[in-house]
Amino acid sequence: MIIDTKGNELHAWYRKDGPLIMDADNKYGTEFAIGVEYSDKQKAQFSEIKELKKYLKDTDYRALKYADGAYTEEEYRPYKEARATARARINEIEEGFSEPTLTREEIDEAERLVMEKLKEDTDDNTDDES
Incomplete structure (x- = not known):
């Protein structure tokens, strides 16, 4: 039940x-x-994580193009930095999260x-x- x-x-x-x-x-x-x-704070954290993961998913093709040599280091650099920032933020949120x-x-x-x-x-x- x-x-x-x-x-x-x-x-x-x-x-x-x-x-x-x-x-x-x-x-x-x-x-x-x-x-x-979940508390309002926890709901906001999950929402932010969801948005960040969507960004990573949406830019996966750029990472693959870079890995395949279709982008130069200079062309890919802004995406690489933004993706690293997104992953760091996800880790930061998840580290401080505790289940009710x-x-x-x-x-x-x-x-x-x-x-x-x-x-x-x-x-x-x-x-x-x-």
Whole structure:
């Protein structure tokens, strides 16, 4: 079951940006995957990395042309420098990045909330059938 930290059950396709924290060791006997959303700063970092990697991909053909001898050192130099700067920035961002985590108490609380909501839903459906 995929849930968020507020105890809401999430469909896999509706999960927010961020890692899943797996938990099969709980009193409910259910395997949970708890989605933790990235902070605004982390989202911005990923966006920047994505743009830098796109730039590298878009200029790969120039690197290949240079490797094949179609560009001189002088013609390729601006791309070489810009690509090196892009790779250095990616490394800098990735070096300082840490995944969000949850404490055992936060995990337990999210699981308790979702199980409480599921019980309420089951009780409501049972009442409707009466």
